Amino acid sequence: MAQASDTAAARRWNQRALAPWLFLAPGLFMFTVYVLWPIVQSVTLSFYDWNGLYNQNGEFTGTFVGTRNYAELMTDPAFETSLWNNLKWLVLYMLALPIGLFIAIFLNQTVTGIRLYKSLFFFPFVISQVVVGLIFAWFYAPNFGLFYLLTESVTGKGTAVLANPDLVTYGIIAAGLWPQIAYVMILYLTGLNNVAPDQIEAARLDGAKGWRMLWYVVLPQLRPATFIAVIVTVIGALRSFDLVSIMTSGGPFGSSRVLSYYMFEMALGEFGFRMGYGAAIAVVLFAIMMVFISGFIWKMWRDEQER
Amino acid sequence: MFPRPIQKSSPAAQWIYTFALPVALIIWLFPLLGVALTSLRPASDLAQGNYFGMPSGIAWENYIFIFTKTPIGQYMINSLWVTIPTVIGAVGLSLMTGFALAVYGFRANILVFFMFVAGNFVPFQILMVPVRDMTLQLGMYDTWYGLALFHIAFQTGFCTLFMRNFIKALPYELIEAARVEGVSEWRIFWYIVLPLMRPAIAALSVLVFTFIWNDFFWATVLTQGVDSQPITAGLSSLNGQWIAQWHLVSAGSILAALPPVLMFFMMQKHFIAGLTLGAVK
Numbered sequence: 001m002a003q004a005s006d007t008a009a010a011r012r013w014n015q016r017a018l019a020p021w022l023f024l025a026p027g028l029f030m031f032t033v034y035v036l037w038p039i040v041q042s043v044t045l046s047f048y049d050w051n052g053l054y055n056q057n058g059e060f061t062g063t064f065v066g067t068r069n070y071a072e073l074m075t076d077p078a079f080e081t082s083l084w085n086n087l088k089w090l091v092l093y094m095l096a097l098p099i100g101l102f103i104a105i106f107l108n109q110t111v112t113g114i115r116l117y118k119s120l121f122f123f124p125f126v127i128s129q130v131v132v133g134l135i136f137a138w139f140y141a142p143n144f145g146l147f148y149l150l151t152e153s154v155t156g157k158g159t160a161v162l163a164n165p166d167l168v169t170y171g172i173i174a175a176g177l178w179p180q181i182a183y184v185m186i187l188y189l190t191g192l193n194n195v196a197p198d199q200i201e202a203a204r205l206d207g208a209k210g211w212r213m214l215w216y217v218v219l220p221q222l223r224p225a226t227f228i229a230v231i232v233t234v235i236g237a238l239r240s241f242d243l244v245s246i247m248t249s250g251g252p253f254g255s256s257r258v259l260s261y262y263m264f265e266m267a268l269g270e271f272g273f274r275m276g277y278g279a280a281i282a283v284v285l286f287a288i289m290m291v292f293i294s295g296f297i298w299k300m301w302r303d304e305q306e307r
Numbered sequence: 308m309f310p311r312p313i314q315k316s317s318p319a320a321q322w323i324y325t326f327a328l329p330v331a332l333i334i335w336l337f338p339l340l341g342v343a344l345t346s347l348r349p350a351s352d353l354a355q356g357n358y359f360g361m362p363s364g365i366a367w368e369n370y371i372f373i374f375t376k377t378p379i380g381q382y383m384i385n386s387l388w389v390t391i392p393t394v395i396g397a398v399g400l401s402l403m404t405g406f407a408l409a410v411y412g413f414r415a416n417i418l419v420f421f422m423f424v425a426g427n428f429v430p431f432q433i434l435m436v437p438v439r440d441m442t443l444q445l446g447m448y449d450t451w452y453g454l455a456l457f458h459i460a461f462q463t464g465f466c467t468l469f470m471r472n473f474i475k476a477l478p479y480e481l482i483e484a485a486r487v488e489g490v491s492e493w494r495i496f497w498y499i500v501l502p503l504m505r506p507a508i509a510a511l512s513v514l515v516f517t518f519i520w521n522d523f524f525w526a527t528v529l530t531q532g533v534d535s536q537p538i539t540a541g542l543s544s545l546n547g548q549w550i551a552q553w554h555l556v557s558a559g560s561i562l563a564a565l566p567p568v569l570m571f572f573m574m575q576k577h578f579i580a581g582l583t584l585g586a587v588k
Contacts, residue, residue: 016411019492023407024419027400027463034460035426038437045436052440109313111325119575120332123339126571127564128521130539134546134560135338138345138553144358146341178338183582190583192309200309209311218309225583235428242523246543263432268439268528275436282432293428297421304417 039286046070046280052273062276069280078254079281082262085169086238086288089258092173093180093237097229100184101222105214107185108192118189125182133246136175137162162248165255172243172256180236184229191225192218227299234292238285259285346370346557353554369558373545378533379559382541385530386566388451389458389537390519394512396459397466401511402504404463405470406496410482420471427464431524434461439528454529454537458522462515469584473507474500510581513574517567538563 046069050062073079107118124132140147142160152158161171195218203217219226241260244250250257250265257265259281265271267278313324333340345358349366357363373379408420438457439448447453477500485495526540536544542563549555571578 015492017413020407020411020413020416023403023496027404027467028419030400030456030460031423031426031463033441034438034457035429035434035464036422038434038441039429041437042433042435052436105310106331108308108310109324111313111328114328117328117332119572121335122571122579123336123568126517126567127339128523128539128567130521130523130542131560131564134542134556135342138342138557139338141551141553144356146337146359186579187583190579195309197308204311213309228583231428238430241431242539245523245527246546260430260432264435264528267436278432279436282430282435285430286433289428289430293425296428297425300421300424301417 042279042282042286045276046283048276048279050275052267052275065276069277072277073280073284078257078262079259081254082257082259082281083284085256085258086285088169089173089176089237089240090234092170093177093233094230096177096180096184096233097226099177100181100229101188103181103185104188104192108189118186122182122186124179125186127179129176129179129242130246132175132179133243136171136178136243137247140171163252165252168248168252168256172240172247175247176236176240176243180233183232183236187225187229187232188222191222195221231292231296235289238289238292259288342557342560345553346561348554350552350554366554369554370562373555373558373562377545377559379538379541379545379562381533382536382538383562383566385451385535385541386520386537386539389455389526390516392452392455393458393462393519394515396455397462397515398508398511400459400463401466401470402501402508403496404467405474406500408467408471409474410479410500420467423464423467427461427468435528442529448529449531449535451535454525454535457525457529458519462518466511466515469511469581470504470507472584473504477503506577506580509574510577513570513578514581516570517578520567 045062047064047066048062049065049069050060053061055061103121107114107121139145140161142148142158142163148158148160159167161167199217199221200213203213208217239260240258241264244256244258244261245264248256250261263278263281263285266274266281313321316324341359344362345353346369347365347367348357348362348369349364350369352358352360352363404423408416442448442453442457445453447456481499482495485499490499520537521539522537523539523543526537527543530536530540533541542559545559546556549559
């Protein structure tokens with residue numbers, strides 16, 4: 001009797017030790033094959049020179065070149081342009097935070113129809129970046145685009161943003177900010193919804209209002225929303241591929257390239273298939289992203305410990 | 308509540324607010340409205356330079372043209388072929404991974420969890436060459452399933468984060484009680500946890516639908532022809548053919564934007580619950 005219950009207990013224990021791995025297996029398998037392993041492969045590939053082809057026997061045709069791809073990056077002006085543009089994206093994308101917060105505060109009221117207003121303000125985020133890119137290309141179009149007409153009426157001479165090497169990146173960033181602001185806005189709206197009303201009332205009784213209220217009472221309570229907003233904005237800025245591809249294809253004269261787009265151009269673009277060199281660019285982008293990912297994981301880990 | 312409710316302000320301020328709301332909205336959506344109007348403008352208007360004046364008529368023929376003379380209908384169907392299996396696959400896989408990570412305290416738990424989370428944030432370019440190469444090797448290049456399989460795998464990262472946190476918030480006593488009764492782990496998952504997951508499944512389904520419908524990068528990397536290209540990649544190649552025919556570009560854009568927009572309006576609550584995960588403590 002005692003023995004029977006022992007084996008039953010043991011079986012249950014075994015089941016409980018094994019169960020998580022059975023539940024994890026399919027997802028973990030897919031994730032390893034399509035995400036984790038390719039990262040390792042890309043890093044390896046960045047030390048090779050490869051045109052993406054195999055010989056008749058199905059063997060890899062790449063040659064090992066050590067760190068030559070990285071050495072070449074150091075002197076590649078297009079890489080330098082891309083890196084600078086990525087930095088511009090990162091810095092200017094952060095504008096999504098204050099603007100998104102501003103719109104969220106503006107909309108955080110209870111008047112009739114406000115729900116519809118909130119959803120309509122959120123609209124740009126739901127739309128594909130391809131469509132956003134086309135919309136802004138139309139907005140900036142020379143001769144009849146709204147922006148062109150606007151600059152023409154102010155300065156007497158229209159500006160074709162996307163044809164101007166000095167302005168093009170800013171033009172694309174503005175297009176990217178449109179959906180990004182909408183995303184940040186919705187994060188802050190949710191955050192504002194959960195701000196403790198008693199603290200606000202208490203601060204109000206103490207005479208706090210306007211900026212002081214926002215800075216000392218509201219913003220500290222919005223910390224979780226701000227954190228997520230920073231993360232998604234950084235990722236959005238570094239992932240900027242779609243808009244560049246749709247609006248300018250990196251032009252004019254490669255002046256709107258970013259790392260994500262330049263990598264694609266090198267590996268699959270019209271300049272031929274330089275897989276190893278492309279992989280090296282991707283590794284650099286990955287390293288930059290890793291800084292932010294580590295920060296995010298570290299914060300999550302700390303939160304888990306507190307629980 | 309912050310800011311102070313407008314109802315407590317002076318009548319003048321209230322009046323300004325009710326006036327400012329629609330004005331701000333129109334400014335905010337101006338580019339979109341412009342494109343929507345252009346999509347209904349006859350080509351002849353544009354040819355005469357009438358971009359913003361009264362249209363000479365409503366040109367539904369722009370939409371008829373892109374449906375009958377271009378493969379846009381096929382592109383939309385291709386998009387569905389990629390999107391729907393991805394939603395089912397990613398949600399299904401992450402229900403299981405999320406359950407495993409939320410319910411069992413095994414040693415590698417946090418490590419596996421963080422790996423899913425971190426993987427979800429990597430730049431696509433670091434995956435591009437190997438994933439494309441593998442898809443080619445498996446003979447799945449330029450097929451809907453080649454693209455869908457990648458999407459399923461990648462979305463599993465984000466979905467796992469979501470599901471795991473959702474299951475963690477469920478009352479653990481339910482699972483404990485079932486274990487005392489001797490219910491097997493699989494039946495706990497199937498009969499106790501799964502029925503409680505409906506809101507999470509709904510939220511993730513709409514989010515993944517939107518993400519995948521809007522994906523452009525992988526569509527470009529893993530597909531090529533009319534038979535398998537989704538709408539985003541298709542629209543981009545049509546845009547190359549329709550140089551400056553803005554009435555057609557606009558109509559195509561509106562069509563491509565429509566499904567996620569409809570999805571958002573139908574499932575708004577779930578959509579926002581999914582996106583703002585973690586924005587409140």
